[in-house]
Amino acid sequence: MPELPEVETIRRGLEGRAVGRQIVDTEVCHPRPVRRTSAHHLIEGSVGATISGLKRRGKYLIIVLDSGHEIMIHLRMSGQIIAAARRESRPRHTHVAFILDDGQELWFIDPRTFGEVVAFDPLQLETTIPELAGLGPEPDQISLAELRRILRTRRRQIKALLLDQTVIAGLGNIYGDEILHWARVRPDRRSNSLSPLSERRLHTAIGAVIANAIAAGGSTLGDGQYVDVSGASGSFQxxxxxxxxxxxxxxxxxxxxxxxxxxxxxxxxxxPVCQR
Ligand SMILES: [Zn+2]
Incomplete structure (x- = not known):
């Protein structure tokens, strides 16, 4: 499942290719990715608009449109976003295609269909996509004092806490494990049992692991499922x-x-030797 570094790599790839481009057509070929609203809603909310920016919150990719509306894409288990030329044939499981005015297409490909593509009004975010509105802070925005408050006011196992998107946004199983190893903290430790030194190491580890993973273009595991917008694998694995x-x-x-x-x-x- 793609986590923050993979989604950020996709965001950067799209930023260079799609900003300033108009969406001239949107094709929805499967109902599952648009289940929260409808195919009609996504088409109405995207066709004719120009892409003015790409944002990311946690594992959510957000396409900003000049209409004032936005498109949220969540990849969940198996989603991919590929930028390709219009003449190229679409792979199986291409469920949504945005056709741009420069001959490019942006494909949302998702064999397991847990992913989502939703056009929304940012002013209505809390009713349309409450889990996006309720995300915790970004890992690279969190101060040591804030992390300490989070850890000390809870007594959950630290790994479970790191996976909770309402506490810190964007971490999943891979980076949760790697961060705790870097910090030398066992994943089953209670969050309020860490020493002040371990808290500091954890804070440093969150920033370092995420920054290194983004620099490496994310992690592509043996299933080859995660690729960037040009179809290239990451190397952080x-x-x-x-x-x-x-x-x-x-x-x-x-x-x-x-x-x-x-x-x-x-x-x-x-x-069990490094992590206590
Ligand atoms: Zn070791």
Whole structure:
């Protein structure tokens, strides 16, 4: 599932290709991505408008239109956004296509159909997309004092807390595991049990892991599912220290063996030697 670094990589790719382009037509080929509203609603809300910017909040990509409306895209499990020339044939599972005035098309491809494409009025955000309105702060915007307040006022397992989008936006299973390894904190520790030093390390780790992952273009796992708008893979998977490495020797200490535990119904990976 794409997380903040993957969505940010897509945002940057689209920014260079789509800003200033008019959407001359929108084709909806499957009802699932527009289930929150309707195909008609997306077409009405997009055709004729010019793309004036690309934003991101957490794992949500937002296309800003000169009409004052916006289009939210969430990739969920298997969504992809590809920018291609109009003459190219669309791959299977292309459920939405935005046709631009310069001969490009933006494809929303989603085999498992959990993703969404929704045109909305930003003034109505809280009623149309309440979970977007209710997101916690961006990981790179959070101060140490704010993180400390979040950690100390809750006693949930730290990994579950990091995955909660209303607490911090954009982190998922991969980056949650890598951040906790960097911070040397076990994923099952209670958030209010961290030492002041561990809190500081966690704050640094959140910023560092996310920045490094964005610089590497995100993580493309063995399923090859995540790609950027040109279809290229990310490379941060080569820098993973714990995620997906259960049973293997720890790359950091060389002594521990990576363990896998289930927290908040998700697999967590950690080194019992490095992480306490
Ligand atoms: Zn280790």
């Amino acid at each position: 080569h820098a993973h220290r714990v995620y997906g490495r259960a049973g293997q020797r720890c790359l950091t200490c060389g002594r521990g063996w990576i363990r896998r535990v289930v927290i908040a119904q998700r697999s967590s990976h950690f080194c």
